[in-house]
Amino acid sequence: MVELRFDGRVAVVTGAGGGLGKAYALLLASRGAKVVVNDLGGARDGVGKSNFADDVVKEIRDKGGVAVADYNSVVEGEKIIKTAIDNFGRIDILINNAGILRDKSFLKLSEQDWDLVHTVHLKGAYKTTHAAWDYFRKQKFGRIIMTASNSGIFGNFGQSNYSAAKLGLVGFTYALALEGAKYNIKVNTIVPTAASRLTEDILPPDMFQAMKPELIAPVVAYMVHDSFEDTAQVIDSTLGYATKTYFVRGVGSPLKKKPSDPVTIESVQQQWSKVVDMKDAKHLDKMAEVTFDLVERLQEFEDRA
Numbered sequence: 001m002v003e004l005r006f007d008g009r010v011a012v013v014t015g016a017g018g019g020l021g022k023a024y025a026l027l028l029a030s031r032g033a034k035v036v037v038n039d040l041g042g043a044r045d046g047v048g049k050s051n052f053a054d055d056v057v058k059e060i061r062d063k064g065g066v067a068v069a070d071y072n073s074v075v076e077g078e079k080i081i082k083t084a085i086d087n088f089g090r091i092d093i094l095i096n097n098a099g100i101l102r103d104k105s106f107l108k109l110s111e112q113d114w115d116l117v118h119t120v121h122l123k124g125a126y127k128t129t130h131a132a133w134d135y136f137r138k139q140k141f142g143r144i145i146m147t148a149s150n151s152g153i154f155g156n157f158g159q160s161n162y163s164a165a166k167l168g169l170v171g172f173t174y175a176l177a178l179e180g181a182k183y184n185i186k187v188n189t190i191v192p193t194a195a196s197r198l199t200e201d202i203l204p205p206d207m208f209q210a211m212k213p214e215l216i217a218p219v220v221a222y223m224v225h226d227s228f229e230d231t232a233q234v235i236d237s238t239l240g241y242a243t244k245t246y247f248v249r250g251v252g253s254p255l256k257k258k259p260s261d262p263v264t265i266e267s268v269q270q271q272w273s274k275v276v277d278m279k280d281a282k283h284l285d286k287m288a289e290v291t292f293d294l295v296e297r298l299q300e301f302e303d304r305a
């Protein structure tokens with residue numbers, strides 16, 4: 001098997017001072033990438049700052065790799081990309097990984113808890129990506145990873161702020177993948193489950209031991225490699241396993257019995273079991289396909305009448 005390497009490539013990994021980001025940074029550097037190890041170094045709830053990215057940089061350099069530390073918040077994403085340009089002259093790979101938690105049941109959730117979680121996850125990813133985008137376009141190469149969560153895809157009690165922000169990153173991925181297509185910019189999302197300070201009080205101890213971030217890092221590294229051609233993929237990974245996740249759409253139903261009937265609240269009630277029936281559901285890849293699919297079904301309905 002040919003070793004997949006990243007020589008000549010420059011990667012920015014946000015939130016790489018620990019957890020998953022550290023595993024990504026170490027793996028990419030071990031395969032020849034020059035890495036910007038970004039981390040604000042705050043607590044799990046986003047409070048405070050420190051230079052713990054330094055330890056990861058030291059570990060990379062001790063192993064013969066090339067890395068620099070960056071302590072900016074992703075909220076100032078343009079400064080992080082500037083660190084890559086100033087030190088290495090380019091940016092090829094951006095892994096948006098930084099994250100915080102402010103878990104509370106919705107009633108107790110303050111506006112600040114909502115805003116800060118959105119700011120770090122969603123706006124942070126916007127800021128770094130926006131700053132890198134023009135470099136990617138001009139060089140006709142870019143690999144971007146967003147980090148979502150099953151909490152966003154399925155919802156999770158006590159994480160309304162986090163769930164909303166994380167699913168936002170999936171929509172962001174789908175839209176950017178379309179805009180990046182003709183510039184060889186691939187935009188994909190990882191949905192990880194791993195042992196880190198974010199999950200130490202959530203996962204049972206034996207699972208915590210087993211769910212090593214190092215088992216997810218190869219999946220992310222593959223998705224940012226030159227050879228990776230897919231885009232708009234949402235990949236769930238844990239414990240050395242990975243699978244694609246996507247939305248499906250049911251067959252649905254016209255909201256009336258005959259084309260000439262009016263749509264009323266009662267006709268909606270009558271058709272509801274068909275509206276939510278997911279038998280024969282399918283995945284549609286593009287907005288245009290969604291519209292086409294709908295027009296086709298309405299046409300069938302008219303023709304049957």
Ligand code: NAD
Pocket residue numbers: 014015016017018019020021038039040041042043044046072073074075096097098099100120124147148149150191192193194195196197198199
């Ligand atoms: P972690 O706390 O070890 O890593 C997150 C890192 O982001 C921390 O080092 C933190 O200092 C840094 N960070 C926080 N705010 C920042 C900011 N404003 N600017 C720069 N850096 C900042 O936790 P982790 O589990 O490794 O999380 C990594 C990512 O994976 C997060 O986006 C998280 O939401 C996501 N995620 C993790 C899991 C899991 O099971 N661990 C599950 C789903 C999603």
